[in-house]
Amino acid sequence: MPLVSAVIVTLVEFLGGIALDCRIPTRWAAALNGFDMVVAILVVHLKNGFLKPGGFEHPLTLLGACVALVMLGSGSLSVDGALAKRE
Numbered sequence: 001m002p003l004v005s006a007v008i009v010t011l012v013e014f015l016g017g018i019a020l021d022c023r024i025p026t027r028w029a030a031a032l033n034g035f036d037m038v039v040a041i042l043v044v045h046l047k048n049g050f051l052k053p054g055g056f057e058h059p060l061t062l063l064g065a066c067v068a069l070v071m072l073g074s075g076s077l078s079v080d081g082a083l084a085k086r087e
Contacts, residue, residue: 034066
């Protein structure tokens with residue numbers, strides 16, 4: 001299963017990052033990236049502490065940004081916002 005997990009995480013981070021930059025399906029991309037950060041914190045970074053090398057402060061910041069994007073969306077200047085205005 002490590003190979004399958006690596007492929008899924010790579011696709012989520014790469015394609016999800018592109019989707020967040022383009023602001024296309026923002027809430028879905030942020031939710032998937034947020035889930036990825038939760039797994040990264042729990043599996044890899046938690047044992048290193050908070051402000052130590054390899055700690056979980058950076059993934060926690062990314063998780064907070066993803067949670068904000070899931071809750072608030074990407075705004076009116078995004079592709080999602082333009083499509084919502086059209087409907």
